[in-house]
Every structure is written in C-alpha cells, then in structure tokens.
Amino acid sequence: NDMSIAPPVGAMSAYFARLASGGTYRSLRETAKQLGKLLPKALYQRAAAAEEYARSLVVGGGTMFEEMGFHYVGPVDGHNLDHLLPVLKNVRDSDQGPILLHVVTQKGKGYAPAEASADRYHGVVKFDVVSGVQAKAKANAPAYTRVFGESLIKAADADPKVVAITAAMPGGTGIDLFGKAHPDRTFDVGIAEQHAVTFAGGLATEGYKPFVAIYSTFLQRAYDQVVHDVALQNLPVRFCLDRAGLVGADGATHAGAFDLAYLCCLPNMTV
Secondary structure (H helix, E strand, O other), X not given: OOOOOOOOOOHHHHHHHHHHHOHHHHHHHHXXXXXXXXXXXXXXXXXXXXXXXXXXXXXXXXXHHHHOOOEEEEEEEOOOHHHHHHHHHHHHHOOOOOEEEXXXXXXXXXXXXXXXXXXXXXXXXXXXXXXXXEOOOOOOOOOHHHHHHHHHHHHHHXXXXXXXXXXXXXXXXXXXXXXXXXXXXXXXXXXXXXXXXXXXXXXXXXXXXXXXXXXXXXXHHHHHHHHHHHHOOOOOOEEEEXXXXXXXXXXXXXXXOOHHHHHHOOOOOOO
C-alpha cells in the first residue's frame, strides 16, 4: 500500500491494469520479444529496458517483480469489483505466467471503527454495530498479557541487560507497556518472527537477556531459528508465548495448540 504519491486506483489505473493483463497486450509483447531477439544484443537489451520503463510509468511500480520473472499487473482497487473482476478473469485465462497481480485494499473498509483501528477487529466477539464497542465478559483474574508486561518492566528496572523483542504484536503481547517504560530496550521487528529469534540469540551471545514475546502460533514460523540459533547453542533466550492453548474468538489460526509438542522435544529448552 501507499506505493505512490497518490493512490493509483482510479478508472485510468484500472484500465491500464486490464490492458496489461489482457491477452492482446501479452501476445503483442511476446511477439515483440521474439522479433527483438533478431536484433543485435545491445539493441535488444535497450529496447527491452525501454518497454519495461514505459510500462512501469503507465501500470505501476512492478520493476522488481519483472526482474524476478513475474508479469506485474496493478495496482488495482480491491474494493471496486468492476475494476477487479475483469483483471482477475484476464489473469485466470492467461496461458503465460507467472503473473503477479497487485490488489490494494483497506482494512475494515466501510466500517469506521475497524478502519480507524489497526490492531483490532480481526476477530470479534459480540459488539455494538453503531459504537463498535465489543461486549467482552469481565475476567475474574488479570490478563496474562498485562501481568507479563508489568512484570517485565520490573525486571528491566532492576537489570539494564533485559530487552524485549516482538514481531508486530506489541499490543497483543504486553510489549506496548514495556515500550512506554523502556523505549530504548524495545524492538519490534515487524512480521519477521525468524529474524526476531535470531536477533535475540545474537543479543544473548553479547550478555543481554532477551525476552521474545510472540503468539504461540506465530513462533511456529521461526521453528528452525529456535532450534539452530537458540536451543542447540544453549543461549539464554526467554520465549513468552501469548495465546497458548485454545483461544476462542481469535480463531483457529491463533490457537497455540502445538507449542508444548514442538518445544518440549528440543535440547536445553525449559518449558
């Protein structure tokens, strides 16, 4: 998203996307390629570069994908079916590939509370449609996330080597609380759990005490790093897994059903 100064999702952009994904353009392009190969190599390379540059000006910023061998189409407004469906049909019916279709959408499109909230409304319990307030039952004990966040703050107050790492989920893991108290010792690496684990291992080799706060189900993405970069090296990295077990409203993709199985079998790992 936000790949150009103004969002290129108007009728002209959609028209060019439909044109670039259609059979006529692609067959002409392939014919031109075959004819171009009869030219001297230097001339062919310049012609190919010129076509790619011209197409990127018209269609969008797909040069990187073109270099990887994809035929890039887009961006297309994913909320406008009159624009999106013809392009999808063109791509479906194409006998040339691979094709990368760039579709731009907005989270919570059409519902203001969801549009305004980056980290909520992915999965919801019963809620008031007008206000957007979710009717969550009052817990009979403090939430693990808050207890963890506050406890880690106390640990960091007492030990300057304590650092916190999360992968794009500071609010869901309690690291947002820690970040307010110790911003210079808080690292959000984005949706890159593998990097989070290896980064923590590197910090541990230098005497730091990293606490890696990741949802149980998302640590599965970094299993290789947990094994090779932490467990086999016997490094003191603490993994604080939120959403362990069956988590109800968060849904099947967030249920931490496998953490005991995949962690208890590793050497040097205390669960």
